[in-house]
Amino acid sequence: AQRVTQPEKLLSVFKGAPVELKCNYSYSGSPELFWYVQYSRQRLQLLLRHISRESIKGFTADLNKGETSFHLKKPFAQEEDSAMYYCALKEDSGGSNYKLTFGKGTLLTVNP
Amino acid sequence: GAGVSQTPSNKVTEKGKYVELRCDPISGHTALYWYRQSLGQGPEFLIYFQGTGAADDSGLPNDRFFAVRPEGSVSTLKIQRTERGDSAVYLCASSFGPYNEQYFGPGTRLTVT
Numbered sequence: 001a002q003r004v005t006q007p008e009k010l011l012s013v014f015k016g017a018p019v020e021l022k023c024n025y026s027y028s029g030s031p032e033l034f035w036y037v038q039y040s041r042q043r044l045q046l047l048l049r050h051i052s053r054e055s056i057k058g059f060t061a062d063l064n065k066g067e068t069s070f071h072l073k074k075p076f077a078q079e080e081d082s083a084m085y086y087c088a089l090k091e092d093s094g095g096s097n098y099k100l101t102f103g104k105g106t107l108l109t110v111n112p
Numbered sequence: 113g114a115g116v117s118q119t120p121s122n123k124v125t126e127k128g129k130y131v132e133l134r135c136d137p138i139s140g141h142t143a144l145y146w147y148r149q150s151l152g153q154g155p156e157f158l159i160y161f162q163g164t165g166a167a168d169d170s171g172l173p174n175d176r177f178f179a180v181r182p183e184g185s186v187s188t189l190k191i192q193r194t195e196r197g198d199s200a201v202y203l204c205a206s207s208f209g210p211y212n213e214q215y216f217g218p219g220t221r222l223t224v225t
Contacts, residue, residue, distance in 0.1 A: 004154075043115070044155070044203065044216040086154050098143065098210035099168065102154030 002027040004089050006103035013077050014111050021072040021106045023061075023087030032090040033063055033070040034100070039083045047072075047085070057081070077110045084108075114138070116217035118204050124223045125194055133189040133220045137206030144187050145214060146179055147203040155203050161187060162210060194224045 003026045013019050025031060035047040048056045050063040050070060061072045070087060087103040117136040125131050137144050142163055147155035157171040161181045169179070176194075181187040191198055201221050205214040 009152075043218045046213055049213075088154075096168070098145075098160055098207075099157045099171075100145075100147075100155070100214065101157070104152065104154050 002031065002089055002091065002101050004087050004101055004103035006085075006087055006106050008106045009104070010107050010109070012109045012111060015079055016076050019074050019077040019081070019108065019110075021085050021087075021108065023070045023072065023103060025068050025070065025087075025089050027068075027089060027091065030065075030092045032092060032097070033061070034088040034090070035059070035061055035070075035072050036086040036088055036102070037083050038086070044086070077108075079110045079112060082108055082110045116204055116206050116215055118202075118217040118220050120220060121218065122221045122223075124225060127194060127196060127224055129194050131191050131194055131222065133191075133202050133222070135187045135189070135204030135206075135217060137185060137187070137204070138215055139185075141206035141208055141215075142184065143207045143210045143212070143214075144181060145205045145207075146187070146189050147205065149201045149203055149219070151200070158189075158202075160210070167210075191222075194222075196224045198222060199224045 005024045033050040037047045038044045059074045063070050084105050086105045088100045091097045119134045144161040146158040149155045159179050160168040164184045176192045179189045201219040203219045204217040207214045
């Protein structure tokens with residue numbers, strides 16, 4: 001079965017510092033990978049997906065199939081980036097490519 | 113436009129009672145999903161509807177859990193004989209189709225005392 005691992009429950013950085021939120025996955029096929037974000041008192045929302053290859057709010061993530069990783073990066077963290085971040089995976093085939101499998105999340109705090 | 117809405121936002125019930133949680137998807141979205149998020153965990157898939165039918169209910173933990181979507185829009189998640197372990201945030205999401213972005217509701221926080 002597929003699995004998503006986010007090794008850090010908490011991550012604290014200072015404003016302007018680079019930030020990297022780690023995500024590793026296990027899946028035998030070619031998955032679709034996502035990052036979701038939940039700001040305080042807001043609903044879960046999509047931040048970015050690997051197939052769109054775009055930068056959202058300064059964040060980027062590259063799918064590394066060799067290392068089975070999809071780490072989220074931002075060169076200069078801002079206080080408004082403080083939130084809970086979830087990495088998620090969708091199967092690419094096999095009839096279940098609607099189901100999201102989430103990691104446990106990383107709480108990012110950006111200090112002033 | 114309006115996003116996914118869920119009611120109630122909070123529900124406290126006693127062990128053994130029956131509860132219903134409601135989800136109103138975004139208008140026009142044919143796909144609807146329920147997830148459960150326990151404390152310290154990410155959301156876990158429960159069930160997926162395409163239209164009125166449950167296309168995949170493999171994530172429902174046991175037969176105390178049931179969900180319906182009779183007219184292909186609003187969905188209700190029903191939990192019988194609630195147990196303390198059912199306490200969690202229940203999230204609903206909808207998407208235009210199964211391969212499209214899922215939009216999440218605010219969740220219902222269920223507490224079983």
